[in-house]
Amino acid sequence: MKIAVCISGASGAIYAKRLIENLKEHELFIVISEIAKKIFKDEIGIEFDEFMINFKAKIYDNKDFSSPLASGSFKIDACVVVPCSVKSLSAIASGYAENLISRCADVCIKEKRKLILLVREMPFSSIHLENMLKLSNLGVTIMPPCPGFYYKPKTIEDLVDFVVGRILDQLSIENNLFKRWGW
Ligand SMILES: Cc1cc2nc3c(=O)[nH]c(=O)nc-3n(C[C@H](O)[C@H](O)[C@H](O)COP(=O)(O)O)c2cc1C
Numbered sequence: 001m002k003i004a005v006c007i008s009g010a011s012g013a014i015y016a017k018r019l020i021e022n023l024k025e026h027e028l029f030i031v032i033s034e035i036a037k038k039i040f041k042d043e044i045g046i047e048f049d050e051f052m053i054n055f056k057a058k059i060y061d062n063k064d065f066s067s068p069l070a071s072g073s074f075k076i077d078a079c080v081v082v083p084c085s086v087k088s089l090s091a092i093a094s095g096y097a098e099n100l101i102s103r104c105a106d107v108c109i110k111e112k113r114k115l116i117l118l119v120r121e122m123p124f125s126s127i128h129l130e131n132m133l134k135l136s137n138l139g140v141t142i143m144p145p146c147p148g149f150y151y152k153p154k155t156i157e158d159l160v161d162f163v164v165g166r167i168l169d170q171l172s173i174e175n176n177l178f179k180r181w182g183w
Contacts, residue, residue, distance in 0.1 A: 020057070069104040
């Protein structure tokens, strides 16, 4: 699959890290905002560029509108914004495509392609909720990272893998990252 992973400036860089690690067999196109790079370094402890050395992914600057991701003529199967800040959520909900992340999401919406937003904020304001509802009604998958606890997670990695496993489910990618209910 061709998958765009867009990383915006919300807490939860570990979700992006773990998702990328689990998409090794796929063609990856990565965009990360400036603030997201800083958060990645703060939360993970290594520079994003250093982490990405191990992967074949194509990485684009968030201002690079010459990237193929900026055009609907370039076919991708899905885009995941992980984590998705409420600022990026707002830009996507209003079609204000002033950077490559919001443009890539905007293209997915207009081309009716799979778009998944891991919106991270707490609590949500009515503005955030309205933006999420608007996008959900357009077919966008809204999945704030809310791990379940029925499989008795022991570690942070268990919690993260539950969320990442559910993203992979949404992408129809087989995975055993978490214990499913009833198994
Ligand atoms: C350490 C740190 C953590 C942040 N966490 C969040 C968050 O969880 N959710 C959120 O919506 N914004 C968060 N922000 C604020 C966003 O980074 C800010 O609104 C920024 O403009 C988002 O830009 P981007 O979506 O283009 O990356 C955080 C900022 C910092 C510095």
